[in-house]
Amino acid sequence: KEVSEEIDSVKQFSSELIVEAVVRCIRVIDPGLGSALPTSLPPGMSARFRVGMSLAQACQDIGYKGEIGYQTFLYSNEPEIRSLLMFLVEKLPRESAEASDQPTGKSAVLQRAIAAAIRAQLAVPWLPTNCRLPLHGETQGSGALHSFHVQPLSLPYCNKAPAKKHMKGSSTVDYILPPVTAQPSHHASVVASIMEQHTAELTAAQEWDNEWNSQGLLSRLTPQEYRSRKLTRLHKRIKEQLRSAALSSPDNSFSGPRSTSDLSELLQAFRGSAPSGEILTKGTHFTHTQKFTFTQESAALTPTIPTGRQSEGDNQLRQQEELASLQQQLQQLCSDVDQLTVLDELKQRELRNSDEDEKMQVKKKTIDLLPDADNNLLKLQDQVEASAKRVVNLASQWEKHRAPLIDEHRRLKEICSNQDLESSKKLSEIKSLHDKIRVSTEEAKKKEEIYKQLVTELENLPQDVSRSAYTQRILEIVSNIKKQKEEITKILSDTKELQKEINSLTGKLDRTFAVTDELVFKDAKKDESVRKSYKYLAALHENCNQLIQTIEDTGTILREIRDLEEQIETENGNKTVANLERILDDYKAIRQENAALAAKVREG
Structure with a gap:
């Protein structure tokens, strides 16, 4: 609403003009609070009082500390209205001030209108199609909806494999990744797949940062050494689990211990669609390694990324062929596992037989010594006495060497404890430095954003006003104050x-x-x-x-x-x-x- 040219002071503002000015300022400051306030006074007096009370409450909600009530708007006076309007103008966001300095051409006006419409649509909560009312038809269209279906993506920076792969039984073939938009089989899954890939990478990076700050620093290793040690431990644990799953007890050669039941179920799941008559028994570590290696090679030979240009019939035919080949490979692996299991049982029986042979040899020697037992006992006593004297002699010699070794051990232990204290202090200093670096980085980002904002404000300021005019005005004000x-x-x-x-x-x-x-x-x-x-x-x-x-x-x-x-x-x-x-x-x-x-x- 335009202000009449006859009005030259706040004292001449009418109640309607004051209410409209206050409501428009509140809508800019807090759109959610100002959207419920009318911009004009109703004709009825009781309704006017209610509007005045709601306006006073809204001004108090946004932080106005002065005395305010319905009388401020209905029976206003100049000082109260002036202080209220000054407060509202100071609370206005800077974006509005910047927008006021922007050009007013048709293109700029159209762009601002488009941006305002997009912001309004984003502020409206999304509703499902079944819950939408007719009034939502303008802001929320009834386009096609798709389920959130994710498919794996292959990105250049994620693939550690070389650009060329050697295929088994064939020559070198160039491996070129298709675009990300062409990798999913359905175009509707592109956005969901990209979001899932980005979320997974971000989560992995955050988990690595947390693990390195909590456990990696305590290990006193470099990140590469820590990763390699962790990978080695993981491989060792897998080997131990596979070895324990491969070992079978004499009573039940097809069932492992209770602790490896989960791994047994996992190995059982590897059979896939094999016939029910075949039982996947446990094999050795070599068997599982061979199985995994063969599976990885077969997976490397099989393209896992659909190009998006093949027809549905070709995809189904290719999947059936792959399924048949995999079933054949799985049956072959099951037979290999059975053979290796039999070999493992034979080896274990040979070991048990060798132990029994050793025990039999000891018993045979004992029986041979029984006829001349007295002489053998005397010889045994002499050997025991000689052994006792030798033990006493060795003990005396050990005591001579033990004292300096104990002193050296204590000294080294004290040095180690001192080094542990120093390392713990340095570790705490490193953690504090990491925290300081993180805080400094956040502060630098904030200052960079403030700098960019200030540069934008400086560019949006009018350039036609000279600095000398402001300086001359300030000097005149200072001279008047001195006078x-x-x-x-x-x-x-x-x-x-x-x-x-x-x-x-x-x-x-x-x-x-x-x-x-x-x-x-x-x-x-x-x-x-x-x-x-x-x-x-x-x-x-x-x-x-x-x-x-x-x-x-x-x-x-x-x-x-x-x-x-x-x-x-x-x-x-x-x-x-x-x-x-x-x-x-x-x-x-x-x-x-x-x-x-x-x-x-x-x-x-």
């Missing part, structure tokens, strides 16, 4: 001089009156004319005191008059009389509305 300070200082000095002069004259008058009173009082006892003069002198002094008091009272009254005149001007600015008349008119209107409502109630 005012000089005048105030001069007035204060004149006031001090006058006060000093008044004080000196008052003292001189008191001293003169005291001396004159004493001299005249002495002669008044002797002469009648002097006695009359003394009376006249006392009356003159009293009248002068009254005159001085009257002048002081006059000055006080003049100051009070000026204060009252200022208060009158303030009250005139507040339009108290006009507001009272409007309040009386509104009161009469409300009484009429109440009477009309009461009549309707009685008629009903």
Whole structure:
């Protein structure tokens, strides 16, 4: 709404104009809060009071601390409206100020309108098709909906394989990745697949950062060494699990221990669609390694990324061929596993037989020594005594070497503990440095954003205004302030001089009156004319005191008059009389509305 040219001050604002200005400012500051407020006052007085109360509450919600109520909008005065409008203007976001400085051509206006429409559509919550009302038809279209189906993608920076792969039984073939949009079999899965790929990479990076900050730093290794050690441990655990799954007990050669049941189920799942009559038994580590290697080679030979250009019939035919080949390979692997299991059982039986042979040899030697038991016992006692003497001798020698070794061990242990303390201190310092680096990086990003924002604001500022004009204006204001300070200082000095002069004259008058009173009082006892003069002198002094008091009272009254005149001007600015008349008119209107409502109630 345009303001009339006749209005040149806030005092001339009408209630309708004030309400519209406040509501528009609130809508810019907080769209959710201002969207429920009307931009104009309704005709009914009770509705006007409700609108005034809601506007006052909205201003308090956005942070206005001054006194505000419905009277601020219906019976406004200049100071309150001025302070409220200044508060709202200061709360306006900077984007609006920047937008006001932007060009107003047709292209710029169209772009701003498009951006505003997009922001409005993004602010509306999305609803499913079944829950949409007719009013949502403008903001939410009824386009085709697709399920969130994800397919694996191959990206150049994710593939560690070389650009050329050697195929088994064939020559070198160039391996070229198709575009990301062509990899999924359905075009509707492109966006979902890209989002899933990005989420997985971001999650992996965050998990690595957390693991490195919590466990990697404690290991005192480089990131490459930590990754290689972790990979080695993982391979070792897999080997141990496969080895434990391959070992079978004598009672049940087809079932492993309870701890490896999960791995057994996993190995059982590798059979896929093999016949139910064949049982996947446990094999050795070599068997599983061979199986996994063969599976990886077959997977490398088989293209896993659909090109998006083949027909559905070709895809189904290719999948059936792959399934048949995989089933054949799986049956071959199952037979190999059975053969290797039998070989493993034979090896275990040979080991048990060798143990039994050793035990039999010991028992045979014992039986051979039984006929000459006495002599053999004497020889055994001699050997035991010699062994005891040798043990005592070795113990004495060990004691000689033990003391320096213990001292050296204690010294090395103390050095190790000191090194652990130093390493823990350095580790804590490294962690604190990492935290400082993270905080500094965040601060640098924030400052970079602030810098960019300030540069944008500087570019959007009008360039036609010269700096010298602002500087000249500031210098003029400073010179005026200096002149005012000089005048105030001069007035204060004149006031001090006058006060000093008044004080000196008052003292001189008191001293003169005291001396004159004493001299005249002495002669008044002797002469009648002097006695009359003394009376006249006392009356003159009293009248002068009254005159001085009257002048002081006059000055006080003049100051009070000026204060009252200022208060009158303030009250005139507040339009108290006009507001009272409007309040009386509104009161009469409300009484009429109440009477009309009461009549309707009685008629009903």
